[in-house]
Amino acid sequence: MSPLPTVTSSSLSASPPTARARLMDGAALARRVVEETAARAAELTRRTGAAPCLATVLVGEDPASVTYVRMKQNRCTKAGIASRHLALPAATTTRELVDTLRALSEDPTVHGILLQHPVGDHIDERAAFEAIAPEKDVDGVTLSSFAAMSFGRPGFVSCTPGGIMRLLDAHDVDLAGKNAVVVGRSAILGKPVGMLLLARDATVTYCHSRTADLSAHLREADVVVAAVGRPRLIRGADIKPGAVVVDAGYNAGNVGDVDFDGARERASLITPVPGGVGPMTIAVLLAQTVDAAERQLGPGLRARAAVPPSPR
Numbered sequence: 001m002s003p004l005p006t007v008t009s010s011s012l013s014a015s016p017p018t019a020r021a022r023l024m025d026g027a028a029l030a031r032r033v034v035e036e037t038a039a040r041a042a043e044l045t046r047r048t049g050a051a052p053c054l055a056t057v058l059v060g061e062d063p064a065s066v067t068y069v070r071m072k073q074n075r076c077t078k079a080g081i082a083s084r085h086l087a088l089p090a091a092t093t094t095r096e097l098v099d100t101l102r103a104l105s106e107d108p109t110v111h112g113i114l115l116q117h118p119v120g121d122h123i124d125e126r127a128a129f130e131a132i133a134p135e136k137d138v139d140g141v142t143l144s145s146f147a148a149m150s151f152g153r154p155g156f157v158s159c160t161p162g163g164i165m166r167l168l169d170a171h172d173v174d175l176a177g178k179n180a181v182v183v184g185r186s187a188i189l190g191k192p193v194g195m196l197l198l199a200r201d202a203t204v205t206y207c208h209s210r211t212a213d214l215s216a217h218l219r220e221a222d223v224v225v226a227a228v229g230r231p232r233l234i235r236g237a238d239i240k241p242g243a244v245v246v247d248a249g250y251n252a253g254n255v256g257d258v259d260f261d262g263a264r265e266r267a268s269l270i271t272p273v274p275g276g277v278g279p280m281t282i283a284v285l286l287a288q289t290v291d292a293a294e295r296q297l298g299p300g301l302r303a304r305a306a307v308p309p310s311p312r
Helices: 026-048 063-078 094-106 125-130 143-150 159-170 190-199 214-219 260-264 277-297
Strands: 053-059 082-088 112-115 179-183 203-207 223-226 244-247
Touching: 026 063, 026 159, 026 277, 053 063, 053 094, 053 277, 063 082, 063 277, 082 094, 094 112, 094 125, 112 277, 143 190, 159 190, 159 244, 159 277, 179 190, 179 214, 190 203, 190 223, 203 214
Parallel strands: 053 082, 053 112, 179 203, 179 223, 223 244
Antiparallel strands: none
């Protein structure tokens, strides 16, 4: 893939900076979401005698993936969600992985399935994702989930985009009529978050490796979502004064895709890295696992549970 366009000094905005942006604390919001999820999981377990169960599947021993899976298992324990982990060798074939995921899809004691990705170049990742039953696709990776999200139908959203929307809601960000720029177009982050913003009546522009003038788009953006995996690609001087900046990138050295210090001088709201979008991704995964368990264990269970709404 060709590199994203360079931000040049000639394209920088001369608008005066605003007051320093308020932080959108994803870690604090995630704790509240997990507390709600734990209450729902406990209520479901009490009513049915079965705890919600998330199965994670890991192919190989990539250190970062191993760490992520362990973190998710720990969060499951805190939320009262049972976890089942399947560690497959790096040489696992597409057929073997598909068979494993289909078996989990047919297992009534498993309510949610997470395939940790990437899975290796020799595996057809899309075929593997499609082996997950839609009702257990709590990571929102199947085509059925994407279609449901696109048409506003019930289903599971990709966890990071879902976490971003919860952050925006918690800070009362009104998206209707706003110009939203999504930098990145990946299938699990850039594309779905743009669709979710569009569903809230934002005017959405995708920027990517072929975008001719990234700075020009950023200068007009009321909301910026950075989701490309390029450290500090987005310079603070290109942020429109008063904009809302969501940095979903995470790169070596604990830095995101946005020049945080520069952007904070111009934005009204901004997510830190780390502690912004990341914690919300896992929180949404857990919440959607309980959603899936409620739907599978009995209609009406969620409606009957006395659970407070998400904090705004």
